[in-house]
Amino acid sequence: MKDKIDWDTFHKxxxxxxxxxxxxxxxxTEIYKDIGLDSLGMVSLGMRLQGMFSVTVPLSEVATIxxxxxxxxxxxxxxx
Numbered sequence: 001m002k003d004k005i006d007w008d009t010f011h012k013x014x015x016x017x018x019x020x021x022x023x024x025x026x027x028x029t030e031i032y033k034d035i036g037l038d039s040l041g042m043v044s045l046g047m048r049l050q051g052m053f054s055v056t057v058p059l060s061e062v063a064t065i066x067x068x069x070x071x072x073x074x075x076x077x078x079x080x
Contacts, residue, residue: 046071
């Protein structure tokens with residue numbers, strides 16, 4: 001089993017990718033509603049995170065991701 005993804009590293013990567021400050025994103029931040037990402041933006045973010053953390057989340061699971069916290073949990077779930 002691989003180590004869990006560290007929240008601080010994940011959070012910093014997400015903020016940098018989206019061009020947002022650290023205080024602008026929390027685990028409760030809604031990806032589509034609060035950040036305004038479209039599906040292409042979500043794919044871009046997902047690909048960066050999956051590559052960085054060596055994990056693959058099935059496309060069928062991506063639709064269940066609503067918040068930054070959901071994304072973090074899903075990445076850790078499939079990192080096992």
